Amino acid sequence: MDQGRCNQGQGLRPFLVWNSVQGTPRMLASRAFASAATIFALMSSTAYAMESIGPVNPIEEPSMLEEIHKKLRELEATGEMERFKEEFVENTKRSVEEPPPVQNVITTREARSYHIDPTWTAPNTITTPDGKHVVQAGDSINPLDYITWSRKFLFFDGRDSRQVELAAQIITAEKGAVRAILVAGRPLDLTRTWKRQVYFDQGGSLVRKFGIRQVPALVYQDGKKLRVDEMLP
Incomplete structure (x- = not known):
């Protein structure tokens, strides 16, 4: 191997590799050179992307x-x-003080009574967290088999003095075991006057659930069913 060529090759060793078979230098890009070229290309591309395309x-x-x-x-x-x-x-x-009246409820014109069966049929099997079956799908359950509805629900219109007077009489006769619920009127005024809580059926959800169309109406347990009495004021 020629010494001069070896010395020349040593000076370019990072970028040149001597080919001893052919006797000529063979150029190879080192890893450092390739990495630098890649970074430069990325920087150039990024700088170009951030340039203004139009007027700002x-x-x-x-x-x-x-x-x-x-x-x-x-x-x-x-x-x-x-x-x-x-x-x-x-x-x-x-x-x-005076919530919007419940819609589609009138003062009783003709007294009527009817029963509601609260029996419920399970659509799916209900289990406890440890896998024990509580209710099988298709089972019918009546809550009144397990609980007693001790309070009566009395629905009435607080704007009608006759209904207010009847409600007061029923509450006294039942020794307070009645939940007074307005479908119209001012519940806070009655609460202050009677010194007992008077509720309001906001949105009429309860009267719809019990099918009430006339007030005053009394809802209470009658055996294994609920009874609704729509009374004349």
């Missing part, structure tokens, strides 16, 4: 938060904010 203008739309604060300051300055607060408080008090 400053954002001129006002900040939404700033606009909201500006509007609130204007309302406070004109006194409108205080008026809104007062209206909100009054509307809230009104909805609590």
